[in-house]
Each structure stands twice: as C-alpha cells, then as structure tokens.
Amino acid sequence: MTLKVLVIGAGGVGVLTAYSLFHRAKCEVSLVVRSDYEKAVQDGYEIDSCDYGQIHNWKPHHLYRSIEEASASGQFFDYLVVTTKNIPDGPSPVRKFIEPVLKSCFENWDPKTGKSLNVFLVQNGIDIELEIIDLLKADHLCSDGVHGPKVTLLSGVQMIGSTKIGNCQILHKGQDYLIMGAFDPKDTLAISKVAEFKDLYWNEGKNHFELDENVKWSRWRKLVYNATINPLTAIVGLDFTRTLLFGFDGSTEFGILRPAMKEILAIAKSDGHIIPEEVMDYMIDCDRTMVYKPSMMVDVEKTQLMELEVILGNPLKVAAQNKVPCPNLTLLYNIGKIIQGRTKEKIGMITFNEKTGNLE
C-alpha cells in the first residue's frame, strides 16, 4: 500500500522537499499550495536546483489549495510534513492551521491498517514542538474520544539555500542537507518512522540525509546561523555578502556576527548542548561570497512576517531562564521586533494613527 505524504507549505523549502520525495518515487506526494495554486495546476513548477538540475513544469501527484481542501479529500496521510514558516505572532500560527488536517486524519484512519500518523516539523527555531505536543494530547482529535492512530512527532532541520523567486519559480543554490530525528529520542516507533522516511526521501548522490539522535542539538546548531546572520540581513535589507562587506574593516563579522554566535553557543550550553566553535566559521564561510539572501531578509523584502519568535525569541527565553547574558542577540531581537511591526503595519495587522501618535 502506497504511503501518502502531505507537504504543507510551498515555499523554497516545501517545494524542494516535495520534489525530493517525488524524485525518489516511493510515495504519493500531495502539496498544499496557496498563492501559487492556479499556476501550479496549470503549468507546474520551474525549479533551478543544484541537486536536481533544471526541472520544468513539475507537479506533485496532488495539489491542494488549502489545508482544508486537503483535509476534505477524505484521505489518511501517513506523513504530515510541515515546511511553512513558524510565526506564532502572525495571523496563521502552526497550531491553528494543522488542527483540521490532524482531525481529518483521525477520522479517516482505518484501525485495520495499524498505521501511525507521523507529524514531521521541518521548520526553523527551537522549542517549536511543544505546542504540537499539547495539541496531540487533546482528546478532541478522536471522534469517539478513545480510538485513533498512534502519533509520532518527528523533527528536522534543513540547510538548504532554496528560495521562491517568483510565482511557481524556485531557485535552489545550496545542497539539501536534511537532519531528522524523533523529537523524543526514546520513542522507538518514531525512530522507526525516521528510518522509513529516509527511504522515501534520500536520493543518493543528490540530496543528503542524516539520521539524528539528538535533534535539539541540531536545532541549536542551526541557530548559530539563523539567529544571527538571518535577522541581521533582514534588518539591513541586504544579501549576506554585502552585509559582510559593507561593514568594512571586518566589523560585521567580528563586531556583530561572531559575538552574537558566541551567545547562541552559550545559551545552547546552558541547555545542555555543546556546539563547537568551528560551527561559527562554517556558517560564515559557507555563504561568504554566495550573494545569498537568507529567509528573513527575503521575508522583509516581500513584506512578509519573519520567524522572529521561534528563531530569536525562544532562545532568549532559555537565556533568561538560565541567566545567560546576550547583549547582541537581545539588540538584534529588539530591532527585529520593530522591523516585524513595520511589516505588520504594511500588511494591515496593526493600524497606527498619525494624528494621535498611537496604535489603534
């Protein structure tokens, strides 16, 4: 029986994830596309990928206009792969939009299959799993309050220089490097599902897949990049190479990024995770002359909200609990919040009254 995977989110990461599964051809791939739906159905995707080459007019097995439409399709999905932005302060927090498809999977679950429902979060940040665990605990997902599939929670981080540069146009510049593990390292069912997903996803010689026994460590590691380079480029509105060079005298690297990265290392350490200092060199050197626009910078450029809370807000909560001083991250976060507010005004989430000088 063919395994069914629903990929939620059709940005640079989501489309590449769906394509990698499709290319491997071991499962049925469904993709939730919102703004690009019409064009995706008609023409498919144009993908310029360093892993897979030039791909024209590509479509997954199924396209859905919304999560509600995917939920209403009457299917049980073996895997829900969440690749959307994770923005708790935005209009569409993960917990809210994943609830309907979880419910429909519970409804459409056939006990005879003995299948588990596997939720895989391929998203940035730290402590993003907690709200899903809360949601899964809720009894209301089972129609009878008792029966339902076992649920596993899988967590992944992806280093992938992939960006949606236009309507159904994806530019993928850095090898897809997916690190995946069970959120609970003691959950043997979840661990077996990670192995199963590897078989569905890994295209040898193309993308890179790594089983991860300590996925939280990997999340902290990725934050070395994401909590520093990502918000800084968003604040200054420049690609990473310009951001590095325009400081002159190395002040961007040695006056901002490395001090901020050291703070991430210190918070991670306070949380029990040792990230080696060499990771800082790697994160800076890998994109040094790549003229790459990190995701938050692209968000600001496109007047979209950034994943500021899960990437910078949550680490700073851990820092506050563990009393780790973080002057650089704190300032980047506080400036980032103002930039986020600027976007919130532009997209109409908040209204500023010029006459009173106050928010309405």
Added chain:
Amino acid sequence: MTLKVLVIGAGGVGVLTAYSLFHRAKCEVSLVVRSDYEKAVQDGYEIDSCDYGQIHNWKPHHLYRSIEEASASGQFFDYLVVTTKNIPDGPSPVRKFIEPVLKSCFENWDPKTGKSLNVFLVQNGIDIELEIIDLLKADHLCSDGVHGPKVTLLSGVQMIGSTKIGNCQILHKGQDYLIMGAFDPKDTLAISKVAEFKDLYWNEGKNHFELDENVKWSRWRKLVYNATINPLTAIVGLDFTRTLLFGFDGSTEFGILRPAMKEILAIAKSDGHIIPEEVMDYMIDCDRTMVYKPSMMVDVEKTQLMELEVILGNPLKVAAQNKVPCPNLTLLYNIGKIIQGRTKEKIGMITFNEKTGNLE
C-alpha cells in the same frame, strides 16, 4: 559697517539659521545652496515654522550656488556658519570644502578693519572641531605666510526639529534652541564673538539662544539623542513614534534606547562631563508622539549618507580610549555602517561585483 554672515549648507537647519539671522535684520545674510539653487533664486523658500509661522518666497540677501562661488565674490565674511552634514567618510568632508572660503577670507581681509574671522560649527557630533583647528594652524591660508585675521572657533549645538521636505520647502516642528560657545573656553575674543552673534541671531519670543561656557558638555548631552534614537530610526526606517511603538512591550525604549543612552552617559563621564539621567527622559519624551523623522532616518530615506562617524564613531573612540564598555552603541554603530555602505553603493561611491562577491 554691516556684518556679513555666510551660512554654509541649506538643509532644514541651515535655512532656519539663515532665516533667524535675516529676521533679526542686524547682518547681511548669504546662503550657499547647492541642489535647490535655481528654485531658491526664482521662487525663494517656503517655510512652515513653529517659531516664525508660514513664510512664503523667502530669500536671504545673497544666494550662492557653491562655496567656490561665495569665495569668488571677493568678500570678507565676518562669520562662516557651517550647518552642513559632517561626514568624514563621504565625498565632501568639512575640512575639504571649507578651505577655499577660508583662503578667500584671508585674501579679502583688510588689516585696517581689525576684524576677526569667526568660524561657527553648528553641527552634530563630538570632536568635530579638531580638524578645523588643524586647518587654521596651516600657514598657507595667509598669502604672505604672516598676515591674516585672527580666527575664532565657535561651536554650537542646536535642538531643532527642522527638515527639508522638498525642493526649497522646510518643515520646522520643534522650537529652535541654539546653544553656542567658544570652542576654547579661555579664548576671550571668541567669547566676545559669541555675544556678538547672539545679538545677530536671537529673536526674542521666537527662537531660544543660550550662551554656553561648556560647549563640549552640550555636545555630549545632544548625543544622548543623536547617538541612539537617530541611528535606530535610520536602521529600522521609521519615524521615532513608530520605532517606539512597534517594538511592543516597551522593548524599544527599555531594551534598546535607555541602555544605549546610559552608555553615552558613561562615555561622557569618562571624558569629564556629567550628564544627568533625566536627560534620557527628556530626549525620549519630547518626541514621543510627535511622529518625527530624525535626521539620519531622513538621510537613509533620501539615499544620503549619515553623520555616523562624528555621532557614533567618535564617541566610541573615546569609549575605547577610556575602556568604557558599550555593547549597545557598538552594535548600533556596526549595523549603521552596513546601512551607510548600502547608501554608498546606491550613490556609486562603492561598486559591488555580484559575480565575484567582492568590492571592486
């Protein structure tokens, strides 16, 4: 004999300064206008001023297209009032552009008058006088290497919410508060010239003039605003009120501005100047709901260079000498430098090669 004043710089501050002198009607006012020259000659200025009301089609006694043109006019100016931006890293540093008019004043000086040449810097920042002192020491200003007027160096800071909002259009929202003193508090000639200038400038009941026996203290005081609110609004690209509100939870004020302001107080203290903590409240409260765009923010918006070096670079040099830790100011400065680099690319001062990922 009528005193002649040359105002150099026709931005929000320069035009208001020239107008205040003109309104007092005790001297002959010349103004160097660059980009707005044609319109200024033809239509004059439109000024919307909280001190002077609505002023239409105003012109000073003389308009010059450039400093060279003012220099070539064959006059001796009693006062050179420099109100331009002070940008040592830009294409037109003060030392460079003031040299020709200093030379012409030396040439056109009549020993029989016994007049002094008085250079008045109404500019932001700290330690901006040093390069002018160097220049005045140079023998080449006197044609015969011996004779020439005595030169005084006057220094002023101005709190004035005045902005050029269009071609020859000035919007002036906060009362002109000029604080002026001799750069060298022991120079009695300079002190007498400050008193003379007060008589030329002060329009009782309109603008405010304050004699200053410790002008460096006043410069540090103004930096409480200029080294914090000014660069922050430039970085986030918002007026001050939005910058304050969009951080939410008071994080702009208590997480960025007050910590940075405390650092300015600490550097000033290390330089021998005690600024009271209440100044921080004043600086934040005076513009809290004014929806005012500080000068650096306007510079970035207009793709102009900011006075970053004299406002943030120079204080941080003092901090480094005196070993005052300034994490917040340092980060604001380092981010500000990247924003300045962004402008430098836009105006063609630097060229970035996208293919090599390097500056050319």
